[in-house]
Amino acid sequence: MAFINDHYLKLKAGYLFPEIGRRVNKFCEENPNAAVIKLGIGDVTEPLPTAIREAMHAAIDEMGEAGSFRGYGPEQGYGFLREAIAKNDFQSRGVDISADEIFVSDGSKCDTGNILDIFGANNKVAVTDPVYPVYVDTNVMTGRTGAADENGRYAGLTYLPVTAENNFVAPLPESPVDLIYLCYPNNPTGTVATKETLKQWVDYARANGSIILFDAAYEAFITDPEIPHSIYEIEGAKDVAIEFRSFSKNAGFTGTRCAFTVVPKQLKGTTASGEPAEIHPLWNRRHCTKFNGVSYIIQKGAEAVYSEQGQEQIQSLIAFYLENARLLREGLESVGISVYGGVNAPYVWLKTPGESTSWEFFDELLQKAHLVGTPGSGFGASGEGYFRLSAFNTRNNINEAVTRFQNVVS
């Protein structure tokens, strides 16, 4: 008898975004003429920059000549891309990360899920609440939790609430945890962590032998020079943290697919018998055994992100989305909505008006304004009463969305 992994049966009915899709599709079928504006999924809308496209065109031409054709590349990524990342994203900020600590992949969603492969099933795991659902679901799938309660919280996970009451700063856990997911700039709240906040976490991890899984997919949106872009800007972090980065949101790669994960060579975990064990060779082994590298064509595109022309073009993309975020934020504030995030991040997190639950507000906004956002409760129990809007859209749609939103709530 082929047995399934029964842990999958604990998963709640659907990933958040398919449920949103279902409701939106139903609405659109019933209202075929409604011009629905989607600010739900954080998906980029602007064309891929010229420098990136030119590099990919050239790579395709190379693939057409026997002398420059590329077959299997290094599973960890080509040296040209790993070097460019190390130099531009880390060394240029005074962070000593080397090319061979960088593992190129096809997405941060994959990496944040797959990283659990190299950790024992007995680790105590902490997540913020609200949180990116993939962290939770992949822990459920790998048997690190019990069943979900009526609020959707899984037994065995440690939830760290982040709400307006604590200014969206996650409290340290009351009892020790082994793996800690942190995401800054934060998805979904759009808030950031100061150096002091991150230092507190690094110190906690060092004191407890924990490992921080730091998701920095949105670092390019940081505008405040005091806010760290990498957890490795904090002293001692290389002993306790893995960092996830992506080209999805800074360079418009959601449909092109390239990301990377940083595993410092000095990072150690613990074997069941209590011996220290290096994490880098474990992830390297996992990457080489279960992955075959990212397309050469796509890696050449990612490399072009770091060219002078590429940097100019992606800065203009980022500025464009940040201006969208500002328009959303100020447009909502002007009608009395409490708004968080949207300054160093492409997400605006708002308190639902009146006593509306997140899903009630979702339905109201869809029905009355033909606007799609994401219910805060979809990200966790402490997200109830909040709502996320994404700044990834055209300027016209953002302006129109603000007007429609204002008409609904004022």
Added chain:
Amino acid sequence: MAFINDHYLKLKAGYLFPEIGRRVNKFCEENPNAAVIKLGIGDVTEPLPTAIREAMHAAIDEMGEAGSFRGYGPEQGYGFLREAIAKNDFQSRGVDISADEIFVSDGSKCDTGNILDIFGANNKVAVTDPVYPVYVDTNVMTGRTGAADENGRYAGLTYLPVTAENNFVAPLPESPVDLIYLCYPNNPTGTVATKETLKQWVDYARANGSIILFDAAYEAFITDPEIPHSIYEIEGAKDVAIEFRSFSKNAGFTGTRCAFTVVPKQLKGTTASGEPAEIHPLWNRRHCTKFNGVSYIIQKGAEAVYSEQGQEQIQSLIAFYLENARLLREGLESVGISVYGGVNAPYVWLKTPGESTSWEFFDELLQKAHLVGTPGSGFGASGEGYFRLSAFNTRNNINEAVTRFQNVVS
């Protein structure tokens, strides 16, 4: 304390190919003028066909216009590719597989590793011996085995020897198994399975409630019209088999990355409590939670494989590599080597001359002929005394390799 997954510590020192790379690098450093010919890793060498490159160029241009830009695509793959696969690879052979049973991915190595996520840790697993090492290593990583013995065989796995003695036909297991890996045309032996052999396995799986993990990455090389290309050509297989396919070897995608996995909707496993459970929704959930789809650009390239022009071009690639295989096979046979495979597959599997072990012959061939192959024992204990040569190379290199090989053994 962050605990590692201790099962990784059971893995033998290195994946086979890195060890080959180490020995080759050492030889090249000591013999900088040696013109080494590599017939080791099964990596394609011929340029990517025009039809595929043109489709990818056009897709990049689409990504440069706001109206045709693509962000996140469906995790399972775009409809245009899933439809093309279902129609051309299955329906055209009278096999009733539908587009929504196909999951597009970035590689069969990933898929054959990741598929274990959805199965329980308590399944009894069977592999042929020799076998593609990824099947074994990913089972070790997920804790489905004990430690390795001195021959590299892991406790708890069921090994089914395939050697010249049984004509490379895997015997049915003596005690029941739950998951069975089969790969045809076979890597590493280059042998194929007849309809009768596959029917025996399908009948076994149906009788025992087992699931067959069928790796058909090399199906395009089948020349004999009597040999099935898909396990679903066998009646009843949709109830008991998952099939893995790839564009790596037929269309030269080893560095471009696209593959797919077929999970029939009627396929069922068993929950711990003995209830039947559909596999399709589990894999769909895994795919949506831990994967974000293949690059739009690459999927457009894969779609072009099925165009009239694309089909002509890949047929010419396949014919080229098969002619290489023929040259290798006949060249070796002419000096008295026993050769298997290489007719319906791009691999030639040979008996090492005299009493040489696989690694002894590897070293001899490298030192005397500057030729790199793959030691049979690297694929499993029953591969000892065998050796694999890959037909993926230029014609000049193949001819030169045959001459050098003949000089060494005659």
